[in-house]
Amino acid sequence: MSLGPRLIIALDFPAAAPALALAARLDPRHCRLKVGKELFTAAGPALLERLQARGFEVFLDLKFHDIPNTCAAACRAAAELGVWMLNVHASGGSRMLDAARAAVDAASRRPLLIAVTVLTSQERADLAEIGLDVEPAQQVARLAALAAAHGIDGVVCSAREASALRVAHGAGFRLVTPGIRPAGADTFDQRRVVTPADALAAGSDYLVIGRPVTAAADPLAALTALAASLPAEPV
Numbered sequence: 001m002s003l004g005p006r007l008i009i010a011l012d013f014p015a016a017a018p019a020l021a022l023a024a025r026l027d028p029r030h031c032r033l034k035v036g037k038e039l040f041t042a043a044g045p046a047l048l049e050r051l052q053a054r055g056f057e058v059f060l061d062l063k064f065h066d067i068p069n070t071c072a073a074a075c076r077a078a079a080e081l082g083v084w085m086l087n088v089h090a091s092g093g094s095r096m097l098d099a100a101r102a103a104v105d106a107a108s109r110r111p112l113l114i115a116v117t118v119l120t121s122q123e124r125a126d127l128a129e130i131g132l133d134v135e136p137a138q139q140v141a142r143l144a145a146l147a148a149a150h151g152i153d154g155v156v157c158s159a160r161e162a163s164a165l166r167v168a169h170g171a172g173f174r175l176v177t178p179g180i181r182p183a184g185a186d187t188f189d190q191r192r193v194v195t196p197a198d199a200l201a202a203g204s205d206y207l208v209i210g211r212p213v214t215a216a217a218d219p220l221a222a223l224t225a226l227a228a229s230l231p232a233e234p235v
């Protein structure tokens with residue numbers, strides 16, 4: 001089964017113009033695009049329409065986390081925007097996950113619904129601070145199991161956790177992995193980072209890549225080099 005392009009470029013920009021300028025240099029046959037909180041707040045649904053009109057499938061990364069009714073309503077509204085994938089926080093719990101899933105199931109074009117486990121910027125000390133005395137991998141496994149049990153299509157995790165999740169949840173469970181860094185690249189605020197080739201080898205379905213491409217002096221050259229470090233796309 002082909003999952004389509006496995007690279008998802010995070011358009012973390014403050015306005016539509018730079019996002020559209022980068023998108024104009026990209027090919028929807030080779031990557032998908034991610035619109036997150038910053039860009040969506042600045043540019044709104046109109047930007048999604050323009051990206052989709054150019055042939056891109058869009059991951060709307062708003063990480064909804066609220067009471068079940070509010071979360072479901074947000075998922076419904078996001079699904080109506082025609083996005084390919086959207087997400088919620090698994091830590092919202094089973095009733096919130098059920099409500100979110102029911103909302104996307106009712107959509108005329110159902111997007112993939114993905115649950116965020118432990119942010120890739122977090123390490124053990126960050127979890128301890130919020131009262132979780134566990135390794136990130138353990139908390140990721142716990143939240144992924146909750147998501148899977150409630151019919152969620154997959155999770156956002158670090159590729160460090162991908163192989164264990166693939167064993168636990170099988171081939172159809174989508175593993176979406178940010179925190180991707182070519183060897184030697186600046187990690188910035190990320191903590192659980194993995195190289196692109198290692199992420200795929202570990203079983204990631206989709207690699208989310210932002211600053212290694214978008215902050216590069218030549219984003220297209222950076223993306224081309226990154227893609228060249230990967231085995232050929234399955235067809």
Ligand SMILES: O=c1ccn([C@@H]2O[C@H](COP(=O)(O)O)[C@@H](O)[C@H]2O)c(=O)[nH]1
Binds near residue numbers: 012118178179190
């Ligand atoms: O656990 C998570 C969930 C989401 N993200 C998002 O992915 C990109 C990563 O950007 P980089 O510049 O490659 O670090 C960014 O939009 C995050 O909001 C994540 O990093 N980790």
